[in-house]
Amino acid sequence: MNKVMSNKWIIALYVLPALLLIAVLIFIPLILTGYYGLMDWNGIATMEFIGLENYINAIQDAKFWESALHSFLLALFSTLSLLVYLAISLILASKIKGSDLLRKIYLIPMLLSSVAIAQLWIKVFNPSNGMLNSILMALGVDNPPAWLAEPSIVLYAIFIPILWQYAGFYILIYYAALKNIPEPLVEAARIDGATPLQIAYKIKLPLIMSVFKVTIVLAIVGSLKYFDLIYVMTGGGPNGASEVMASYMYKLAFSSNEFGYGSAIGFLLLIITLIVTVIVRKATATKEEIQY
Amino acid sequence: MGRIGYIILYFCLGLVALFQIFPIIWLFLFSLKDNKEIFSGSPFALPAEFRWENYVKVWEGGIGLYFWNSIWITGIAIILTVLLASMATFVITRMHWKLSKLVLGLFMIGLMIPIHSAIIPLFSMFLNVELIDNPWSIVITYTAYNLPITMMILLGFYYTLPREIEEAAIIDGCSIHRMFFRIILPMTMPVMSTTVIINMIYNWNEFVFVNTFISSDKYKTLTVGIQNFIGQYMTDWGAIGATLIISVVPILLAFLFFSNKVVEGISSSAIKG
Amino acid sequence: MLKRKAFAGVFVIFLSVLVMVGCSSDEEANSSSGGDKTIEFMHLWPEGSSAQHNKIVSDIIKDFESEHDGVTIDLEVLSNEQYKDKLKVLSTSNELPDVGMTWAAGFLEPYVDGEMFTPLDDLLEGDLNDSFVSGTAEAYEIDGSTYGLPLELNIATVFYNKAIFDQYGLEAPATYEELQQVVKTLNENDVAPIALGNKDRWTGSLWYMYLADRIGGAEVLTNAINRSGSFEDPALVEAADKVQELVDMDSFVKGFNGLSDEEAKSMFMNEQAAMYLIATWDLPNYTTNEDVPQEFRDSVGYFPFPTVEGEGDMNSFVGGPGVGLFVAEDSEVKEEAKEFASFFVQEWGEKSVTEAGVIPATKVDAGSLDLPDMYVDVLDDLNEATNITLFADVQMSADVAQVHLDMIQSLFGTEISPEDFAKEHEEALSAE
Structure with a gap:
């Protein structure tokens, strides 16, 4: 048994194609990003080696840390919202009437491209004609805020479409995981007189724990490198109030002609993400996980 | 749970559903309106006159050209990604070898790279092997960049597969290939469908790679095509709405198909189990 | 038996991708080694967002190709944001198109410092002598040489x-x-x-x-x-x-x-x-x-x-002038590219004002054209502009x-x- 399951040729055959692809297309660019970070380069003229200067500057760059804070806030909100997605998935998977239709509806937003979602929410948030303010005014709110223009609100306003956009993604994963639980297990508990809440908490949750942990990592990594909607909807503005690490990096590399510095920021983004992921993996690790 | 409990539950679920679907309906309504209605009318109102010509206008702009490219590039990249990811995940989670943790770690790091720092190195690499302005550069890039997330999603499911199945298969004298293709893959059908949906959405909507690596019009995909249209009707919001709706329809249909597979697959594998 | 099938299945897919990749790149290599000259040209007026601009450009290209046997223009069109990003990526690999669009002054400077754009002084002294409104071509001047031919004045x-x-x-x-x-x-x-x-x-x-x-x-x-x-x-x-x-x-x-x-x-x-x-x-x-x-x-x-x-x-x-044309320093068809840029500017002048409503950077005889009142007023203002x-x-x-x-x-x-x-x-x- 063990001999078959540790056949080196088979392992190589199965894992190498994938490994080769990411080695060439992801790891080489990654190493090059770190390397460009050591250069004074505007992306046009010849580059000049300046050692760690860009990295040192980045660590002292208040704007970078402000954008990092925003990224971390996004990661926090995304992780917390996983609980909501999980609760919804538990309800949907428990065979209530109409759950099939509801599930499909919940998943619709994730089908849209970021361009479409941005156009949509720009109109929802429009201060004078937008859907949101129309509703608020109909409810009697006199002077609803200009969501994307107020520095104190804009960051939270823009989280809403991001969480909205990703709801379907996680519900889809949780739903598939919950449907994977063997029916007899749930049935047996029900016969023993367990309430739906007890079944969810004592049986279903432990069984999808490994999936849940993976989604925590996905949510955090995805949030820390998030770019799309923020760039289109606010461009990181007003004056950096909604800037995140990836949009800051993009602006430096592509708008300010500071490609070397932008690469250094990009590399730091990766390091930060890596550290956070390792911490989260360690914090959520349990004995059962080593079971295999 | 009592009757009142159910009413409250459905009320909440309905509210969430409304929140998820209403903007799409709104987008659809406004794709049929003209500027005046969009700007001065109530956003909830039905269009006074259904302006299907918004769609005709957009379609005649030549969007059809990009459809085929989107479909085949998306399709091939999905097959490659899901197959390679399943194989790698299988070996990492089920087989015994020293480096499995390390390799898994490498794939996880692949998840973390911000694409904007990758495009310039990638461009010069593709240039060196003459893959610039070649749709295959897009296919392999999509495959590579979706492999990590696809594997992460598969991972949780592979961990929960019962050991006994493999043992039984091997005792029966079944080879690993046969076990993988005949037993493991069918068993993971629900989660494979999930990853197919996710890959499909990512590839269909991807924009930065196509824009950077492709220069000929004949290889461009729908998202890049749409980008040109968003500018076109700078002041014609109805047409923008129509463009966006057109881009969603194909993926919506494919989604409904695979979404049923998530459930079907489960019931069939449950019977076997 | 089954084992082999599975093996084969995986490898056929993987190899076929590699083969297809290989084949298509061969094709690319062959097509570029023809005897005719090809000028790569990139602009930022997609048919979508700027229909009239796009049409004028196509007409100009058609005219140029019919007047110059053996020269073809290889066109790529991107919208504004995408154009800027792509130009940036291309410049990192020194792969700029032969002719493209640039902005004046601050945008232009790093490209000139990096010797990416070629000076166009000979055109300004030759074919295009005295054709620009004063102050427009100057915005593309760095250290006494002009690196861009302005198309618009706003x-x-x-x-x-x-x-x-x-x-x-x-x-x-x-x-x-x-x-x-x-x-x-x-x-x-x-x-x-x-x-x-x-x-x-x-x-x-x-x-x-x-x-x-x-x-x-x-x-x-x-x-x-x-x-x-x-x-x-x-x-x-x-x-x-x-x-x-x-x-x-x-x-x-x-x-x-x-x-x-x-x-x-x-x-x-x-x-x-x-x-x-x-x-x-x-x-x-x-x-x-x-x-x-x-x-x-x-x-x-x-x-x-x-x-x-x-x-x-x-x-x-x-x-000031909006976009202008540059010619790449490393172009393999630099002479043809310059000729195309010069031809483009001359044809653009009149066509752009009548067909697209652009106020070109080249001098226009407003009196001879049938223009809406507001254009005439703006052109008057421009004539009287002190600065x-x-x-x-x-x-x-x-x-x-x-x-x-x-x-x-x-x-x-x-x-x-x-x-x-x-x-x-x-x-x-x-x-x-």
Whole structure:
């Protein structure tokens, strides 16, 4: 048994194609990003080696840390919202009437491209004609805020479409995981007189724990490198109030002609993400996980 | 749970559903309106006159050209990604070898790279092997960049597969290939469908790679095509709405198909189990 | 048996991809080694967003190809943002197209420093001698050589809705004080006075630049940027103060810092705001564009930016050439590419004004063309212009421009005092 399951040729055959692809297309660019970070380069003229200067500057760059804070806030909100997605998935998977239709509806937003979602929410948030303010005014709110223009609100306003956009993604994963639980297990508990809440908490949750942990990592990594909607909807503005690490990096590399510095920021983004992921993996690790 | 409990539950679920679907309906309504209605009318109102010509206008702009490219590039990249990811995940989670943790770690790091720092190195690499302005550069890039997330999603499911199945298969004298293709893959059908949906959405909507690596019009995909249209009707919001709706329809249909597979697959594998 | 099938299955897929990749790249290699010459040309007017521009370019290419046997133009079209990003990526690998589009001054500079663009002085002394309006080609000049051939010339003016003005008995303001009065009256009647999409930031910069020009004269801002003056000049601080004065009296539409220029334009064009400061590239929307209701087009007028406290010259404008053509230094078909660029500029001149409503950077004989009144007025203004100050974010180098644009957003958001606004600029400029 063990001999078959540790056949080196088979392992190589199965894992190498994938490994080769990411080695060439992801790891080489990654190493090059770190390397460009050591250069004074505007992306046009010849580059000049300046050692760690860009990295040192980045660590002292208040704007970078402000954008990092925003990224971390996004990661926090995304992780917390996983609980909501999980609760919804538990309800949907428990065979209530109409759950099939509801599930499909919940998943619709994730089908849209970021361009479409941005156009949509720009109109929802429009201060004078937008859907949101129309509703608020109909409810009697006199002077609803200009969501994307107020520095104190804009960051939270823009989280809403991001969480909205990703709801379907996680519900889809949780739903598939919950449907994977063997029916007899749930049935047996029900016969023993367990309430739906007890079944969810004592049986279903432990069984999808490994999936849940993976989604925590996905949510955090995805949030820390998030770019799309923020760039289109606010461009990181007003004056950096909604800037995140990836949009800051993009602006430096592509708008300010500071490609070397932008690469250094990009590399730091990766390091930060890596550290956070390792911490989260360690914090959520349990004995059962080593079971295999 | 009592009757009142159910009413409250459905009320909440309905509210969430409304929140998820209403903007799409709104987008659809406004794709049929003209500027005046969009700007001065109530956003909830039905269009006074259904302006299907918004769609005709957009379609005649030549969007059809990009459809085929989107479909085949998306399709091939999905097959490659899901197959390679399943194989790698299988070996990492089920087989015994020293480096499995390390390799898994490498794939996880692949998840973390911000694409904007990758495009310039990638461009010069593709240039060196003459893959610039070649749709295959897009296919392999999509495959590579979706492999990590696809594997992460598969991972949780592979961990929960019962050991006994493999043992039984091997005792029966079944080879690993046969076990993988005949037993493991069918068993993971629900989660494979999930990853197919996710890959499909990512590839269909991807924009930065196509824009950077492709220069000929004949290889461009729908998202890049749409980008040109968003500018076109700078002041014609109805047409923008129509463009966006057109881009969603194909993926919506494919989604409904695979979404049923998530459930079907489960019931069939449950019977076997 | 099954084992082999599985093996084969996986490998066939993987190999076939590699083979297909290999084959198609061979094809590419063959097609480029033909005997004919190919000029790669990139522009930023997709058929989608700029139908007329796009058509003119296609016509010019057709004409050029038919006049020059054996030369083909290989075209790539991208929208504005994507064009800028792609140009950047191409330049990192030294793969610029033979002919492409560039912006003036600050945008151009790094490309010239990196020896990416070729000087075009011989064209300006030859075929194109004396064909540009003075001041336009100069914006593409660095260290005595010209690296770009300008295509357009724009000046910013305030467009206003005459119907709304008439309704409340208002006149086009000639002074800042009158402008304040107009704003006040409109606000009292619940009409949003000025459409401004300051998410894009250069839009707010136009307001600041004009106020600086009126208060401190035509040179003050330019001098601060080219370092012969200081950004902490009292006039530049006062201009910032005036911006906040306008903001405080609710001159601009609600939430302007979160709106794009396109959204602001929509508000103006849907008669939800009475005034809109934009450059003359928007003229077709108010004159010839059939997609815009005739009634609205008839109701739009424009006025030059008002004077402030009796100071300032209304014939001094903010504006400048928009995009221009460059020829790549490393082009393998440099002579043909230059010829194409020169041919393009000559054909563009007349076609662009009659077919696309663009005011070209080449001299046009306005009298001989049948143009809408508003064009004739703008061309007259251009003739009488005493000064055209180039858009600040174009004058500045890319990273200072980013500081300027961010500061503009803060200034309009009243998050920063006029003094600090000037100080931040001074610091960024002197760090150069």
